[in-house]
Amino acid sequence: MLNDIKKDAQARMGKSIESLRHNLVKVRTGRANTGLVDSIKVNYYGSDMPLSQVASVAVGDARSIIITPWEKQMVGAVEKAILASDLGLTPNTAGTVIRLNIPALTEERRKELTKVVHNEGEDAKVAIRNIRRDANHQVKELLKDKQITEDEATRTEAEIQKITDGAIKDVDDVVKAKETELMAV
Template sequence: MQALIDDGKQRMNGAIAALNKEFDKLRTGRASTALVDNIVVDYYGTPTPVSQLASVSVPDPKTLTIQPWDKGAFAAVEKAILASDLGLTPNNDGSVIRITIPALTEERRKELVKVAKKYTEDCKIAIRNVRRDLNDQLKSMEKEKEISEDERKKGEGDVQKLTDDFVKQADTAAAAKEKEILAI
């Protein structure tokens, strides 16, 4: 039964990790290399992530720099950034592409908070699905006479406690992200 709980803990940790990865992609008015992680460049006919054909850095909180290793990739990287849903405009000076992160409007901040809440709710749903799977496994173990009814009930209590802990972690992460988004 402990192996079952450990498996559930690992899967719930995965849900929290996925939530944090989604939060990293949300633009908060601060530059972050995670902003361009999902941008794919058509590099000589091959879809290639920006991070695989350029060095991405954050020289200051409002600027992101992208330095392609191949000079021929500048135009393709610029085109991919403009085509992305980030709403950012790259400036190319011939040796490096600079992206200045503009301050967010109040309306955009509220939209981003809604998106963050949706990501959090998706994470909570994933955590609850893990709980349901674990409880189903406990019931089948009881049916197979591997564990007693008391052990199943104790296991379900442990699973619920684990679920509550991870839901609290998701809420804490969401509150921190919301505070970050709303900070001016």
């Protein structure tokens, strides 16, 4: 039972870290990354489809993303979706190829984005601490129901704390790496 609680907590903390990584991909760093356009939905014959399902997305060079719709008539819909997104990028179209030029970030914008990255990291830490609280609560319930001894409960809570410390260190590492990437010119 106690091992199940620890494994569940560790798995959930791992998912929180993966969620943080996924969220940080969307933060623009001045370098082209296909992850920037992952969240864009395109109106494809009346239904909203992810951009990756209606076009090929590739990195052209360090500062541009090239989008090639699979159907010629989808070029306009893809352009509209990019303009409607919160990326703040203007598509340049040449025939059926759409190019997104990623402008260099100003120092002020880099600092703003660093704050966003820190906030995402704090949210992930809060989620991890909530998972720790839930796991400790389950251990206390087992102790209250006299299914485990106090020594087992204390030992398990200490192990859960070690798992939590490791997860928070991972969050700090992910945030630090993204911050370094942002501040690199």
